[in-house]
Amino acid sequence: MAVVSVQHVTKLFVRDEGEPTVALKDVNLEIEEKQFICIVGASGCGKTTLLRIIAGLETTTEGSILLNGSPVEGTDTDRGMVFQEYSLFPWKSVIDNIAFSLEMQGIPKAERREKAEKYLKIIHLEQFRDAYPHELSGGMRQRVAIARALANEPKVLLMDEPFGALDAQTRNVMQRELLEIWAETQKTIIFVTHSVDEAVFLADKIVILSPRPGKIEEVISVDLPRMRHRTAPKFAELRKHILESMEKSATIR
Amino acid sequence: MRTTKKNTYRNILIPFASVAAVIIIWQIVAVYVVGNTFKLPSFTEVVAAFITDMFGSRGTLPEDIAVSLYHFAIGMAASLIVGIPTGICMGWFRDIDIALNPIVEIIRPIPPLAWIPFAIIWFGLTHAAAGFIIFIGAVFPIIINTYTGFRNVPKVFIEAGKVLGCTKNSSLITKIGFPSAIPEMTAGIRVSMGIGWMCLVGAEIFGAGTGKYGLGKNLWTYYNLHQMDSVVVYMLVLGVIGIIIDILFRHYVNKQTVRWQNNME
Ligand SMILES: Nc1ncnc2c1ncn2[C@@H]1O[C@H](COP(=O)(O)OP(=O)(O)OP(=O)(O)O)[C@@H](O)[C@H]1O
Ligand SMILES: [Mg+2]
Secondary structure (H helix, E strand, C coil): CEEEEEEEEEECCCCCCCCCEEEEEEEEEECCCCCCCEEEEECCCCHHHHHHHHCCCCCCCCCEEEEEEEEECCCCCEEEEEEECCCCCCCHHHHHHHHHHHHHHHCCCHHHHHHHHHHHHHHCCHHHHHCCHCCCCHHHHHHHHHHHHHHCCCCCCEEECCCCCCCCHHHHHHHHHHHCCCCHCCEEEEEEEHHHHHHHHHHHEEEEEEEEEEEEEEEEECCCCCCCCCCCCHHHHHHHHHHHHHHHHHCCC | CHHHHHHHHHHHHHHHHHHHHHHHHHHHHHHHHHHCCCCCCHHHHHHHHHHHHHHHHCHHHHHHHHHHHHHHHHHHHHHHHHHHHHHHHHCCHHHHHHHHHHHHHCCCCHHHHHHHHHHHHCCCCCCHHHHHHHHHHHHHHHHHHHHHHHHHHHHHHHHHHCCCCCCHHHHHHHHHHHHHHHHHHHHHHHHHHHHHHHHHHHHHHCCCCCCCCCCCHHHHHHHCCCCCHHHHHHHHHHHHHHHHHHHHHHHHHHHHHHHCCCCCC
C-alpha cells in the first residue's frame, strides 16, 4: 500500500479580482514506502503548493491526501518539511533547533539535547553544536534544517528545493549526503526541484508537473544504480527525455 | 595594540575633556558674566547644594530618588503587564487588532499629562496616581512595538513550528512569536522607559503623588523657594538616573540576545 496517496487534488487560489489561479488540477499520485520521489517542473507550476498540501500547511479545493490510508488534516509530526528558504529559528543554537520538536513533545532539556546529538552526527556538524544560524553557511543551515525535520522521526520527509540557494559544488555534496541520510534513516522522501539533473541523480521516481494548470505530465521510474554518475550515457539520456517532456508540456499552450 | 591604545585615548579622554570644558565655561559665565545665582547658579554652588541635599540633615534627595523610582516602577510594571499582552493579542489575532486598533489610536495622541486631573480623581494623592501617568506615557510604545513584532514574525518560522508539532496558538505565541518579536519589543520598552521618565517629572510637579517626596515634586518646591542651585541638582540627578536606567536595560538585553541577534540589525 502507498504511504502517501494524492487523490484528485485540485487547488484554486481565489484572488480579489480576476480569474482564480488554478495551481493544481486533478493531481493523482501514489508514493510507496522508502521511495525517493522528485517532483520537477517549471517555476509556478504548483510544486510548492502540492508539497504544502501534503504537509497540511494548505488545504485542497477538491480531493484529498491519504497517509497510510487515512486522510490528513493539518500538519502532524508524521510529515517533516524542509523549506525552500532558510527556516531555522535564529534565536536557538544548532542543537536546540534540532531538538525543537522534542521540546514540543515535552522532553526535558538535557534528554532532548542528547537525542538531538544523533542527528547532529548524521549531518556531520558536531563542532557547530552551539553555533547560532547566522554563524552558518547556507549549506550548513539546510543540513541543520534536515536534521531538525528528522529529529521528529516523521514517516515522510518533504523537501522544497532545499538546495536551490546553494552553489553547484555545495549542491552536489549535499545531494550525496542526502542519499546517505536517506539510506541510513529509511525515510520516504518527496523532493521538489526544478533541476532535472538533481532529480535524475536522486530519485527512484520522477514526477513531471506541467504548468497552468499544474497537472502531472509524466511519471518516470529511474532504475540506475546509486551512486549515479552524471557523465554516464544513461544519465544523459534520461535527462534529455525529461527536458523534452517538460518543454513539450510548456509549449502546448 | 597601538590602535586600541589610541582608541582608549579617544573614547575616554576626549569626552572627559569636553565635559570639563563645559563645566569651566559654565563656572566662568555664572560668576563673571551673569553674576546672579537665581538666574544661573554656578557649578560650585550646585556641587555645594548637592552635598546639602544629599547628605545634609534637611536634604531630601535620597527620599526623593527612592519615591520617584517607586513611581516609575509602578508605571512601568503596569505598562508591561497591560502593554505586552495587548500587543501580542493585536499582533496575533486579526479580529482583536480590528477591534482594539481604533481605541488605541484615539487614546494614544492624548498627551499623558492631560490625564493628571483624572489620575488624581481616580487614585487620590497617592503614588499610584503618579504611576498612572507614567503608565499612560509608557504603555503605547510597548503595545505598538509588541504588535509590530508579532505582526512581522516570518511566516516560514510559524510554518516550520507547525510542522514540528507546535500547533496550538498558545505554544506558537510563546515558542515562535515571542522570541521572534523580542528585538522589536525590547526597542519599544526602551523608548517607553524614556517617555515614562519624562512623564514622571510632570506628574509630580502637577501634584500626582503623595505630595511630599519625589524628584519632580521637590524640584518644583526648590523653584518656589528660589533655590535654583538645588533645582539644577535635581535636573542633573533626573538626567543621570535616566541614563543609568537606559544603560542597565541595554546591558541586560544585550546579555540575553546579542548572540543570536548579531547580524540581524
Ligand atoms: N498563497 C497564494 N495565493 C495566491 N496564489 C498562489 C499562492 N501560492 C501559490 N500561488 C500561485 O499558484 C501557482 C503555483 O505556485 P507554486 O508556488 O506552487 O509554484 P512552484 O512550482 O513552487 O514555483 P517555483 O519553482 O517558482 O517555486 C503560481 O501561479 C502562484 O502564483
Ligand atoms: Mg516553489
